[in-house]
Amino acid sequence: MVEKNLNKLYMAIIFLFLYAPIIILIVFSFNDSKMIGNWNRFTLKWYIELLRDREVLKALYNTILISILTAIISTVIGTIAAIGIYNMNGLGKRLILNLNYIPVLNPDIVTAVSLMTLFRLFGFQFGLTTMLLSHITFCLPYVILSILPKLKQMNKHLAEAAMDLGATPSYTLRKVIIPEIRPGIITGALMAFTLSIDDFVISFFNTGHGVSNLSITIFSMARRGINPVINALSTLMFIGLIILLLIINKRADKNTLKERG
Amino acid sequence: MKFKRYSIPYSLWLLVFIVIPLVLVVYYAFTTGDSQDFSTFQFNMENFKRFFTHIYTSVLLRSVNLALVSTVLCLLLGYPIAFIISKEKEKTRNILILFFVIPMWMNFLLRTYAWLALLGKNGIINIIITKLGFQPLDLLYNDSAVLLGMVYNFLPFMVLPIYSVLVKLDPKLVEAAEDLGANRIITFLKVIFPLSLPGVITGISMVFIPAVSTFVISSLLGGNKSNLIGNLIEQQFRYTGDWHFGSAMSIILMIFILLTMIFSYKFDKEKEGDGGGLW
Numbered sequence: 368m369v370e371k372n373l374n375k376l377y378m379a380i381i382f383l384f385l386y387a388p389i390i391i392l393i394v395f396s397f398n399d400s401k402m403i404g405n406w407n408r409f410t411l412k413w414y415i416e417l418l419r420d421r422e423v424l425k426a427l428y429n430t431i432l433i434s435i436l437t438a439i440i441s442t443v444i445g446t447i448a449a450i451g452i453y454n455m456n457g458l459g460k461r462l463i464l465n466l467n468y469i470p471v472l473n474p475d476i477v478t479a480v481s482l483m484t485l486f487r488l489f490g491f492q493f494g495l496t497t498m499l500l501s502h503i504t505f506c507l508p509y510v511i512l513s514i515l516p517k518l519k520q521m522n523k524h525l526a527e528a529a530m531d532l533g534a535t536p537s538y539t540l541r542k543v544i545i546p547e548i549r550p551g552i553i554t555g556a557l558m559a560f561t562l563s564i565d566d567f568v569i570s571f572f573n574t575g576h577g578v579s580n581l582s583i584t585i586f587s588m589a590r591r592g593i594n595p596v597i598n599a600l601s602t603l604m605f606i607g608l609i610i611l612l613l614i615i616n617k618r619a620d621k622n623t624l625k626e627r628g
Numbered sequence: 629m630k631f632k633r634y635s636i637p638y639s640l641w642l643l644v645f646i647v648i649p650l651v652l653v654v655y656y657a658f659t660t661g662d663s664q665d666f667s668t669f670q671f672n673m674e675n676f677k678r679f680f681t682h683i684y685t686s687v688l689l690r691s692v693n694l695a696l697v698s699t700v701l702c703l704l705l706g707y708p709i710a711f712i713i714s715k716e717k718e719k720t721r722n723i724l725i726l727f728f729v730i731p732m733w734m735n736f737l738l739r740t741y742a743w744l745a746l747l748g749k750n751g752i753i754n755i756i757i758t759k760l761g762f763q764p765l766d767l768l769y770n771d772s773a774v775l776l777g778m779v780y781n782f783l784p785f786m787v788l789p790i791y792s793v794l795v796k797l798d799p800k801l802v803e804a805a806e807d808l809g810a811n812r813i814i815t816f817l818k819v820i821f822p823l824s825l826p827g828v829i830t831g832i833s834m835v836f837i838p839a840v841s842t843f844v845i846s847s848l849l850g851g852n853k854s855n856l857i858g859n860l861i862e863q864q865f866r867y868t869g870d871w872h873f874g875s876a877m878s879i880i881l882m883i884f885i886l887l888t889m890i891f892s893y894k895f896d897k898e899k900e901g902d903g904g905g906l907w
Contacts, residue, residue: 374712378724381709384780385731388742391752392734395745405750444638451635463635466642469650472833474841474885476858477878480865481649484875487664488652504645507638526631536630567737567844572865585737589848593741601738608733612726 389605396598413599420596423584427600429495430580433570434563437502442556444503445510449551450544452511453518467508478505479572486573493575501573502563509562510555517551518544656875663871675876684860688880691856694771695840698778699786702835703828705779706786710827711820713787714794725791728784740777740848747773747849769851777845778835785834793827794820829892837885857881 399410417423452463470478482501491497525547529539545552567582574583581600588594657675661668679685713724731739746752747767754764767773797820805815843858850856857877864874 378709378712381705381783382727385728385783387746388739388780389731389734391742391745392738444641447634448638448641450631451633451638454631455635459635463639463642466646469646472837472885472889474837474858474881476841476843476861477653477882480861480871480874480878481653482645483865484652484656484871485645485649500645504641507641511638540631561732565732565736581735582737585735585741586844589737589741593738597738601734605734609730 392598393602393605396595396602398595401592401595413595414603417596417599417603420594423581423594423596423600426579426581426584429498429578430564430582433495433499433502433580434560436499437506437563438556438560440499441503441506441510441559442552445507445555445559446514446545446548446552448507449511449514449518449548450540453515467511469508470505471508471512475505475566475568476572479569482569483572493573494578495574497573497575498570498578498580501569502566505566505569506559506562509558513555513558514548514551517548521547653875653878656872657879658876660872663869675873676880678873679876679880684877687855687860688857688884691840691858692884694774694778694856695836698775698782698839699832699836701775701779702783702786703832706783706831707790707828710787710790710794714791714797721795725788728787732784736781737844737848740781740845743773743777743780743849744768747776768849771850773849774846774856777849778839778842781845782835782839785838786831789830789834790824790827793824797823832892833889836888840885841881 395406396413397409397411398406399412400407452460452467455463479501482497482504486493486497486500521544526539526543529543530536534542565582566580567586570580571583571586574580579587581597585593585597588597655669656663658673659669659671660674661670713721716724744751748754749764749766749768751767753767758764801819801823802815805819806812810818841858843856843862846856846859861874861877861881864870864877868874
């Protein structure tokens, strides 16, 4: 009994540690003072100012645009690549898989500066395009790594059987392979989206000409004190995600009920 | 199989965006000259010679030291949590693990920045301390603050892989050990812990790698004094413009991480056991 309570206490302390900063951010988004940590009185003015803050809204737009594009493009390339890699063997397969691990194992900053040198060599204009290309590059390996296990689980003869029965490769791909590996594809897409939306290091080195996302805006603000508008925006995004999660959970519960009933 | 060809576009992508950039970084590292003008480049070892002087190596050692301490702290704090959660019923378990993922949905720079409000001179912790009648503490802009930031940001990376291994552990093995007379400590040391090693090793590398290369946490919580190897690389590329020296430091960081990985995977006999990954 004592041990159970000790466990609970320990867990509570860890969760307090994890959530304290988040609670602070949410509470101070309703504070009528520019200083975080200095409570004045309740206000909604940062939420109203958010609607007028061009700089922050532009950064939000860039962040979401980049992460949606990254999720779509890296999922498409990644799915095709995973199917190809799965059907390879020998040295070629090992080589691709090992290269695929490089961005996963390399520190972000090394991936970031190496892409920066590449873009400079090819004379790219630093901006949205370079940011997008670098995001796709560091998300692709994660997409592939979440699809490959699903391909391994798939019955090997399924695709062969379909093609023996006269299905063209592209028909087999659409009607047999992709439905089988769909959970992996969805995980991969979600992963790419979250990695991209939260990224700072890769974006910081591969942007230019005043193009910035939320992370870059926050980093540049940090020295002079962060505008509470950002706190308001993060609170909204955070609550939005939680509502989304609840809806997904509800639907999943309903589905399992249906399956059981 | 026809589908083999499907890997060709990605192979090209890997070549252009992974292989060539790394070759470029190596090329920069072994040359000196005006970073923007290839005709001025000259092959030599100057960058590496410069790095292995007292100032820079001490920065590397400090980064490694901080990263190691934060990895050990994450392991000590995270293993018990993963263990406790893995013992819960399935529904509670899933909810508790979700609580570890949810904080990551808020921008990590912002969450780290929020610690300023907690740790600052007039921050919330100091207000409580002075209310209790003690002297306010210097909590910010030192190595402990950087450590705290690292543990705070990377703790979930330690908990999740360990949890995913522990939860798949066959309870019959634990029962068997207990039936054969092992007490709980022996069972843990001889059965549970060795079986959870793949998760522990994944966790260690997932904490150590971002910790040793961070420049964000140190520049937010460490103040001006706190320079880590990540900060040095950032400065070379963003401000000083000496890409050669920056590349040399990146290469050193990469090799260092590679060696740590090889070293830690030596302990991990089950290389193919994919229970430890996050995906």
